[in-house]
Amino acid sequence: MAALGTRRRLAGFARTLRDNGYRVGLAETCDALQVLASPAALRPTSLKPALRALFCATHSDWERFDEIFDAFWQGRGMRQRQVLSGVPSATHAPAAKKLAEAHVPQEALGLPDRVERKSDGDGETQAEGRGRREGASRVENLAATDLRHIVDPEEIAATHALAARLARVMRARLVRREQIRKRGRRLDLRRTIHRNVSHGGMPFELAWRRRKIKPLRLVVLLDASGSMSLYTAFFVRFLHGVVDAFREAEAFVFHTRLAHVSPSLRDRDVTRAVEKLSLMAQGIGGGTRIGESLATFNRWHARRVINSRTALMIVSDGYDTGEPGQLGEEMRRLRRRCRKIIWLNPLIGWRDYTPQARGMQAALPYVDLFAPAHNLESLAALEPYLAKV
Amino acid sequence: MTLDRENISDKLAAVGYIADRDIATALWLMEFLKRPLLLEGEAGVGKTEVAKALSAVHGAELIRLQCYEGLDQNAALYEWNYQRQLLAIKTREGVGEDADKIEEHIFSEKYLLERPLLAAIRRATPPVLLVDEVDRADEEFEAFLLELLSDFQVSIPELGTIKATSIPRVVLTSNGTRELSDALRRRCLYHYVDFPDVDREAKIILVRTPGIDTTLALQIARMVAAVRKEDLRKVPGVAETLDWAATLAGLEVHDLRQEPEAVYETMICLLKTHEDRARLTREVSERLLGKVA
Numbered sequence: 001m002a003a004l005g006t007r008r009r010l011a012g013f014a015r016t017l018r019d020n021g022y023r024v025g026l027a028e029t030c031d032a033l034q035v036l037a038s039p040a041a042l043r044p045t046s047l048k049p050a051l052r053a054l055f056c057a058t059h060s061d062w063e064r065f066d067e068i069f070d071a072f073w074q075g076r077g078m079r080q081r082q083v084l085s086g087v088p089s090a091t092h093a094p095a096a097k098k099l100a101e102a103h104v105p106q107e108a109l110g111l112p113d114r115v116e117r118k119s120d121g122d123g124e125t126q127a128e129g130r131g132r133r134e135g136a137s138r139v140e141n142l143a144a145t146d147l148r149h150i151v152d153p154e155e156i157a158a159t160h161a162l163a164a165r166l167a168r169v170m171r172a173r174l175v176r177r178e179q180i181r182k183r184g185r186r187l188d189l190r191r192t193i194h195r196n197v198s199h200g201g202m203p204f205e206l207a208w209r210r211r212k213i214k215p216l217r218l219v220v221l222l223d224a225s226g227s228m229s230l231y232t233a234f235f236v237r238f239l240h241g242v243v244d245a246f247r248e249a250e251a252f253v254f255h256t257r258l259a260h261v262s263p264s265l266r267d268r269d270v271t272r273a274v275e276k277l278s279l280m281a282q283g284i285g286g287g288t289r290i291g292e293s294l295a296t297f298n299r300w301h302a303r304r305v306i307n308s309r310t311a312l313m314i315v316s317d318g319y320d321t322g323e324p325g326q327l328g329e330e331m332r333r334l335r336r337r338c339r340k341i342i343w344l345n346p347l348i349g350w351r352d353y354t355p356q357a358r359g360m361q362a363a364l365p366y367v368d369l370f371a372p373a374h375n376l377e378s379l380a381a382l383e384p385y386l387a388k389v
Numbered sequence: 390m391t392l393d394r395e396n397i398s399d400k401l402a403a404v405g406y407i408a409d410r411d412i413a414t415a416l417w418l419m420e421f422l423k424r425p426l427l428l429e430g431e432a433g434v435g436k437t438e439v440a441k442a443l444s445a446v447h448g449a450e451l452i453r454l455q456c457y458e459g460l461d462q463n464a465a466l467y468e469w470n471y472q473r474q475l476l477a478i479k480t481r482e483g484v485g486e487d488a489d490k491i492e493e494h495i496f497s498e499k500y501l502l503e504r505p506l507l508a509a510i511r512r513a514t515p516p517v518l519l520v521d522e523v524d525r526a527d528e529e530f531e532a533f534l535l536e537l538l539s540d541f542q543v544s545i546p547e548l549g550t551i552k553a554t555s556i557p558r559v560v561l562t563s564n565g566t567r568e569l570s571d572a573l574r575r576r577c578l579y580h581y582v583d584f585p586d587v588d589r590e591a592k593i594i595l596v597r598t599p600g601i602d603t604t605l606a607l608q609i610a611r612m613v614a615a616v617r618k619e620d621l622r623k624v625p626g627v628a629e630t631l632d633w634a635a636t637l638a639g640l641e642v643h644d645l646r647q648e649p650e651a652v653y654e655t656m657i658c659l660l661k662t663h664e665d666r667a668r669l670t671r672e673v674s675e676r677l678l679g680k681v682a
Contacts, residue, residue, distance in 0.1 A: 023571055031422050038421060049414035054422075057574035059429055059565070062581040193471045197495070200482065201475040248567070299620065304565050 006036055013072050017055055020068055024055055217248035219305050219338075221297065223316030225255040225288035231346045231374075235315050236277045238379070240265050250305040253277065254293035260301060288319055290359055291326035298333050310338040315373060317347050320359025328362035335366040342382070348372035397446070406442030407585075407592045415580040416443060425538055425559035427574065430582035432564055433626015437521060439582070440560040444517035449558070452512075453519045454505040456526035462533065467507045467545060470500045496547040506534075510541055510553035518557040524567040535573050585627065587614050593627060594634045601638045608645045609634050611681035612652070616659055619669065619677075625659040633658035649675050 014029045035050050048069055056062045191207030199205075220239055224232050239251045243265040250262045264276045306312070312334060320327055335341060343363065348371065364370065369385060372378040397420075398413040408416075416439075419426045428436040444451035454465055474495040481491050503511065509518040523531065537543065541553035561577060563569060585593060591610040594601060613630045625633075636655045642648050653674045660666045 023575060025575065028575070031424075034422065035418065045410070046414050046417075049411040050418050052411070053415040053418050053426075053578045053580055056579040056581075057571070058579075059581050062579065190471065193475065194469065197469075197471065197474050197478070200478050 007033060010036060013051075013069075014055075016068060016072050020064065022055060022061055023057055028054055216246075217250075217305075217307060217310045218242060218246050218313060219250045219252070219310055220313045220315065221252045221254060221258075221293070223255070223288055223290070223314075224253045225319070227288065227317055227319050228315075228346070231315075235373075239277070240273050250301075252297060252301070254288070254290070254297075256289050256292075258293040258296040258301075288316070289322040290316060290318070290320040290363075291322040291324070291328075291330055294330035294334065295326065298330055298337075302334070302337055306337045308339060311340040311342060312338045313342045313344060315344045315346075317345055318343075318357040318360030318363065320357065322359075324358040324362040327359050328365075331363045331366040340368045341366060342369045342371065342385075343367040344371055344373035344379075344382075346372070346374045348374070350374070400446045401442050402596075404442050404445035405596050406438060406445075407589055407596060408442075409585070409589060412439065412580060412582070415578055419558065419578055422578070423556065425561060425577045427561045427563065427569075427577035427579050428582050429563050429565055429579070431584070431624060431626070433624070433628055434582045434584055435627045436562040436582050437519065438627075440517055440519035440562075443558060443560065447515075447517065447558070449514060450512065450516040451519060452505050452509045452516050452557070453521060455521045456523050456530070458525055458527065460526045460530055462530075464504060465506050465530070466504050466543060468502045468504065469496070469547075470502050474500050498548070501545075501548065506537060507543060507551070509557040509559075510537075510543065510555070511551065512555055512557070515555040516557050518559045520559065520561045522564060523561045523573075524563040524565060524569060528570065531570055531573055535570075535576060538576055584614075584617060584624075587611050590614070590627065590630060594630065597631050598634045598638055601634060602643070605637065605643060605645070606634065608681065609637065612645060612677060613659065615677045615681050616656075616669070619673070621660070621665045621668065622662050623660075623665060625661075629659050629661075645678060645681075649678055652678060 010032055011029065014024045014032070017024045032051060032054055035047075035054065048066070051069065052062065052065045056065055188207045192203050192205070193201065195205045195207055196203050220242060222232070222235050222239060236253075239261070243249045243251050243262055250260070251265055253259050253261050261277055265273050331341075345360070369382075371382060371385075395413075397417050398408050398410075401408045401413065401416075415426055418424075426439075428439060430436055440453075441451060443449075477495050477500070478491060481494070505518070509516055520534065523534070526534075538559060541556055542550055544550045561573075584590075587607070587610045590613065591603075591606045594606040594609055595603065598606070609630065613625060613633070617624050633655060636658050637645075637651070640651055640655070642651050645652050653671050656669060656674060657666070660669060
């Protein structure tokens with residue numbers, strides 16, 4: 001058994017890893033102690049790879065390990081927490097606090113207020129006057145209210161709950177549909193014989209072969225640029241619901257670049273997950289590079305997250321500050337990869353809206369369903385479509 | 390057999406696998422802690438090769454379970470040989486044997502078909518079990534695999550519990566098409582396999598392509614590394630490199646610089662889609678060649 005000092009130090013290292021989002025349990029630490037007691041520990045060069053193989057569980061763990069290891073074992077007298085970039089929970093907690101202090105409480109709830117949107121310089125501004133209804137004539141039914149008009153904190157909470165529930169209902173309906181279809185068409189000879197061994201091989205009980213329908217995989221790309229800011233908080237909530245409810249779902253957020261957010265969304269604590277994501281989505285003054293973001297997606301993520309039964313959902317207003325040609329090209333590539341592309345555009349809900357934005361024009365030919373998403377009703381209307389995909 | 394980290398590298402090299410320091414450590418650790426090893430990485434980086442090399446080093450049998458969507462216990466663990474069972478029933482019916490006896494007979498070892506997982510735990514000497522592309526199997530199967538990997542015993546309702554006679558060395562590979570469960574990840578040691586660096590790839594080419602000279606191998610390795618940096622749909626793996634090296638050696642090319650035409654034409658060994666082929670035009674090929682050779 002290693003010396004007490006070593007054990008302490010190792011426990012400290014394990015704690016540091018845990019703080020950085022590694023899943024390190026007692027079992028791993030015990031194994032590490034064994035390694036330290038072995039001849040390998042005499043050569044420091046072999047210690048790092050050994051501990052890395054032991055403590056890492058995913059590729060991102062693997063990539064961050066060296067940095068943490070060096071900081072811990074070589075940083076002199078470093079006792080405080082090592083917090084690195086891109087790390088869930090620990091990183092964002094202080095930032096979140098700062099934000100909450102600096103801003104009005106309404107914003108801390110997740111939905112930016114109206115004042116903020118004046119700062120965004122996208123083409124949406126000119127459409128604004130037409131779409132917005134003035135004054136306090138809010139419709140009773142939350143589901144039909146344009147999300148921009150919901151300002152009361154309680155109503156916001158109710159909307160978010162609805163969004164999460166909606167995502168769950170979509171999933172439930174999809175599953176039910178799968179079960180109804182599960183009626184066999186062909187005889188499964190192998191199973192039939194197996195079942196009837198007890199009858200001396202006389203086929204009394206028949207076994208049917210049924211086509212197993214695998215659930216739909218949903219990949220959502222959410223535009224979190226300035227022009228979408230009024231809707232972002234709501235869709236972040238929706239994303240959380242989707243990732244939570246679908247067994248196979250992936251979520252990405254993009255503005256000028258693309259970020260994979262499913263891991264942060266897997267946090268069971270809704271408020272914390274949404275807060276983390278809202279932070280990622282906020283603070284973006286610049287334009288939207290939809291084409292570039294899609295290119296990143298195609299290059300780095302598509303192979304992993306998209307398969308033949310994937311529906312891709314893009315939530316964006318289509319205001320692209322990049323090259324429309326690129327957007328078209330990337331959409332064409334995406335089209336070939338996945339089963340359906342759904343483009344949700346909150347602006348469609350606005351009266352007299354036509355998809356004028358150049359980016360939107362370039363993307364439209366590759367979109368299977370171009371639908372509004374300005375209120376909960378319009379989202380709910382999607383569900384039968386998703387069930388048919 | 391105790392294996393030191395140093396001599397594990399040598400032994401791997403002796404069976405034709407060029408290991409880097411990290412993978413050698415991971416294999417040593419696997420031996421030391423008796424834990425399964427999970428290998429992740431892009432397709433074509435040589436994950437499966439690790440298991441093959443490991444079995445060669447230990448002189449152990451390699452039992453491979455290729456995972457796919459819908460893989461079930463019947464295909465992975467065991468199955469009864471129904472046809473033989475039925476035959477046995479029919480023949481014994483004629484003799485008029487007791488029904489209980491028939492049942493006992495037809496559910497005996499004789500009628501049991503071993504599938505890879507069962508085979509792996511029933512060998513006299515510990516084999517290497519390769520669970521290939523575990524991410525393709527369903528989650529239910531993953532849970533079942535986890536159970537097997539921690540208990541190393543299998544219960545067959547008709548026969549009873551079968552305990553492992555030897556604990557196999559287990560290597561799992563994943564391409565990351567699906568997120569694996571935390572439980573499985575925690576059970577395993579983890580190693581991320583990257584494309585080999587130029588030196589290592591050149592060494593691999595030298596070992597695997599007989600009669601190739603060192604400068605050419607190095608040139609090929611550099612060229613492939615450059616091709617991998619291009620924006621391709623399917624990045625060429627080590628197997629593709631070896632194909633290409635063999636082709637070039639077969640064409641008796643000795644220096645890539647001298648034969649840009651042959652390089653461009655044989656590049657089909659590396660590029661497996663029409664799009665990639667179109668992207669790497671003659672000009673691009675020559676530009677890359679100019680940089681690396």
